[in-house]
Structure formats: C-alpha cells, structure tokens
Amino acid sequence: MAEVASAAGVSSATVSYVLSGKRAVAPATRAAVESAIAELGFTVNATARSLRTGRSSLAALIVPDIANPFYAQLASSLQEQLRASGLHVVVCNTGADREEERALLAEAVQQRFAGVVITPFRLHPEDLDTLAEAGIPAVVSADVSFGAVDLVKPDARSATLQALQRVTANQRRRIAVIAGPRDATGGDPRLAMLRRLAPQFGISLPRELVVRGEHTRDSGAVGFTELMSRRERPDAVFCANDMIAVGAMDAAHDLGVDIPGEVALVGHDDAAFASLVRPRLTTIRYPAHDVGVAAAQLLKERLDGRTAPRTVRVRALFVARGSA
C-alpha cells in the first residue's frame, strides 16, 4: 500500500480511502491511485485489515459431518447468503465428537472469526461461553434451547402429525422408532416429538419398539433387523434420519420384508437421495436451505448490532412418497 501511495504521489491514507470509499477523494487523485493499483497489481491484505479493524471476514460453520448431504446443503446455503455481506465460510467437521466440537470453538476464538454457526451434536450449552466471552456471535441450529444465543429451530410438529396420520390411516398400530444415540445433546428430539404426538392417535411407543444407533446406514440395517426379531413385529418404522431409513430398506430387502406392504417406513431430513431409492422414501423434510438462510440472517443482525437473542423457527414438511 505504501508502494501504491508513492507511485501515485499520495499518502497511504488516501489509498486506503480510495479503496474503502469512506471519505471523498478528488477524481484526479482517485484516478492516479487506481492506475497505480492496477500497475502494481496491488491487493489489500485482509489479515492486516482484520487486525486493525478488529473484525474478520470469516465465519465458521461447525457441523458433525460435511459429507452428510444435509450439512453440505446447509454449508452451501449459508455460504451463498453470507457472500453478499463479504463473509466467507470456514467449514469444520466435528465427527459428532464433543471434544472436537469444543476444540473447534476454541479455534474460532483464536481466529477471531466474525461469527460461528454450529449444529451441536454432543455439545453442552456452557461450551458456548468461550465464544460469548470473546464477543463472537453464535448461531445454533438445534431443536433444544441452548442458553441465550440465537437459535434456528425446526418446527416439526405439524409434519410429524401428518406422518402419523398417514401411517395410522390404514390401521397400523405398532409404531417403532430407530432413533439416534442417547447421549446426543438434547437427546433425540425427533423421537421426543413422536412420543408427544402418538397419544393423539391412541397409540404409544412401547420400549421394545425403540432402538438406538448412530445416524448411519449400517446402524439402520442393524436396528431394523432387531425390530423384526420382536415377537410382535412393528407395522411401521420411523427413522431418525434418511441414512438410517435407507439402511432399514437394505435390511428389509435381505429379510424379505415388503415395504410399504408389511412395514411402512418414514425417514427424516429429505436428503437428496430420499427420492432415489425404491420405494421412494416418505420422509419429514428438514429444510437445510432455510436453516442456512435463517442462520445467515441472524448472524448478519448480530453484526449489525442486535444484542438480544432471537429464535427463528423453520418448518419441517411432510413429504409423502412410496415407503409409507
């Protein structure tokens, strides 16, 4: 910048002002500076700028697994939204491990990121305190409250009601669930929602029809097989996410169980592949794109000065296809 300044015969302050437009510069001066910039191929150093201004142009997105299509979609959407504000997105995988989640939050502080968007998996609310102390805005995407931070919260009530309606409409009464791990933050909210709403249909979720595992295809196959070994088999299975549901389909195929004939199958997320499997997967869509939009919005508001925490709800959607 000093080089540009001397080449243009001005001070470095003027170069800075030409770049930022924060104060009026005489057209002739501006032209001189701009041609010097072009001449020298000068590019501002964002690091120095950040150090000086105290604000970074980077935001972190912390998710369990970016290879999971849901999070990939979220990353894409967030990145697209923040772009307009000049923010870049640093994507961080935790592998669903709490220590990793904590380590990445610490990293975010160290990097003085402009903000953090996190989908906690095993994180505890107090783990976010480090961000608060460092004055870094956090946006949490989760079903459960997470203290006094901005929250993007899915509203799955009506979609879950519709799913239950659909499943019970043809006299299915033995509803099973392949849930996520017990020690996830806030438990498994999708399971919780089912438990809460099932009584409206005069059914309950007996303990022997709830199995747990990771959010993986394998885990779905194992869970489904286990459920089919019960004395009284379920006639419908809800899965905590679509990968699990696909695993369940694998197992059903191996066991010769007809879907949806013998067992109706419902997933969660509406991952891109949900409409590719046969039968097509009936599922409850969690709108990754909308989550990204909402998170970006909340973050931008914070950077614009809002201080009171805010919660945005995004509606889940029941998507009826062939599996239920």
Place this chain on the structure above:
Amino acid sequence: MAEVASAAGVSSATVSYVLSGKRAVAPATRAAVESAIAELGFTVNATARSLRTGRSSLAALIVPDIANPFYAQLASSLQEQLRASGLHVVVCNTGADREEERALLAEAVQQRFAGVVITPFRLHPEDLDTLAEAGIPAVVSADVSFGAVDLVKPDARSATLQALQRVTANQRRRIAVIAGPRDATGGDPRLAMLRRLAPQFGISLPRELVVRGEHTRDSGAVGFTELMSRRERPDAVFCANDMIAVGAMDAAHDLGVDIPGEVALVGHDDAAFASLVRPRLTTIRYPAHDVGVAAAQLLKERLDGRTAPRTVRVRALFVARGSA
C-alpha cells in the same frame, strides 16, 4: 498478551515463547505464564500472528458446488488431512461460473491464504497467475494439465477399459454418451477417454449418439430422452456423472425402457447414492477421498519448501453393479 505478561511478571516475548515453544523457558517462568493465561482466559490472536509471520492458517477449497456429494466428500477429506498441519479449510462455491472462480481466486490472494485447492470448471490456466504472483501455492484437481502447478489427476484408463469391456461383452455396439457442457475447462475428459478407447473394441462414438448438458439430474433425463428418439437407438449409455445417470434412469422409467435389458447405463463418480438407486448404478468411481489426501499432501510439501510442480495420479475404479 501484554496483560498476561504483566500478570506473570514477565515480558510479552516470554509469553510468546511459552506459547510457541520456540526457545527454552525456565520451568518456574513457564508455570507462572501458564497460570496467568488460564486465569485471564487468554487466547492468541491468530490474525495478529498471521500478519506478523506472513503465513496464514487457512487454505481455500474452491469447487463448483459443495452440495454435490463428490465435492462434499473431497472437502471432508481435505479438511481432515490438513487439520494435522494446523490448517483450516475455507470452502467456496463457484456455481461452475468462471467469473466466480476468478473472483474467489482474487479473494484468496486478498486473504493471503496459505494455499488453494481448486477443481476448475471453466477456469483458464492463466487465471492461476494471480496466485503465483502472490506466492500462494495452488493445487489443481483436474484431468487436464494446468500449467506449472501441482496437479491431482485421475487415471481412468483402466477403469474405462473395464467398463467398455463389460458393456461390449454382451454384444452392445451402439454406445452413446451424455456428456458435460462443451465449454468446460479441458472439454469433457471422460468423453475424451471413451473416444480414445472405444476403437479398441471396434466401435466408435457417432456424433448423433453424443449429447451434452449440465451435470444435473434434469439434464440426464433430457439427454436420455433425446438419445431414445434417434432412429437407431443406442444399447448403452455412458454418463459424465452419476447425477446425469440418475436422470437418465428417471427418463428410462417414464419411457418404459428397461435398464439394463434394453440399455446398459454407466455413470461416473460413484456418488453415495449410486448404490441406492434401482437398479444399482454401475459406475466409474473417482476417489474423492484420495483426491483430498493427495491434494493435502501436495500442499503440505509446498509449505515445506518444495518448488518444482508435481503431479499425483489417483486411480479411478470400475464398480460393476446392476445397471450395466
């Protein structure tokens, strides 16, 4: 840091050395500093460090679309590999647009990133010059050479041979291709490879059996429909990627064309969903994980001082499933 120093009764240099371990510090001093750090909840400012040392702890990954499972997998793998070197990954989508690609390279310079890994889509080799001028190492993942930069290049020859073998084994002679866009950087190397190898099987790829489109499901459906309207229909279709192949399956279903009975279908990539569709998709796997590993390796070598460009080949793999 000054605060920590005075709390511990030492100079800020000592605090820095305790943190970096770059020179011996008396145990007692170290202890004092460490407790002061803990007391005050101090965290180094990575921005200031970067400015001072001239090296950033951030690397950019520039891809057409992070929501595409192949790139999501690549991102995941790259991030995992670079983690050990203390590097974070900033993921950037270009939407397959050249101007975006260029803009993001400029951004990478502005941010003084430690390195850039890019999967160019419409980029021209000379667009990388800005990086070179700024002294930022670039690793390109592409089929075509890209000037004097590090390259991760797929080796699809043997996998493509196997695919052709499989398809021609049962007397299929009319091979069609649904290729990517004509203006992509380096054309469509997958199509080129097929063209090169087909003669070995005594067949050619007639012009009327090559259609082009984007790398999307819709585009696959359109392309397949178009191919089926030819006077002499093809009996095998190669698709530039798996999304296209899935679209082709959609169209085949609508048209009542049996796969693989009437038409054999081969994809490229082996995206996660390839094994989910029915029939399961026969495809040529591009190992996203290996690409990430290789790219990380090349980048690390550069940061360790290597100056001569190097190319790493990663082998594609023929995956025979039900569609061909």
Place this chain on the structure above:
DNA sequence: CTGAAAGCGCTAACAC
C-alpha cells in the same frame, strides 16, 4: 480534500 502518525497483537532479531 489530503497527510502524518498511532497502534491493532504478535514474533523474532538483537542485546544482555
């Protein structure tokens, strides 16, 4: 409308 200069927080000579 423009310039001089302080200082963001850190690292790395250089000195003791």
Place this chain on the structure above:
DNA sequence: GTGTTAGCGCTTTCAG
C-alpha cells in the same frame, strides 16, 4: 534464560 523493540499492513483519528 529473559527483555527490548521494530515492524507486519492496514485504518482512522487529528490536524491542516
């Protein structure tokens, strides 16, 4: 084994 200090490249008062 430790301290002093000069910047890294920028933004932003304050002064003209």
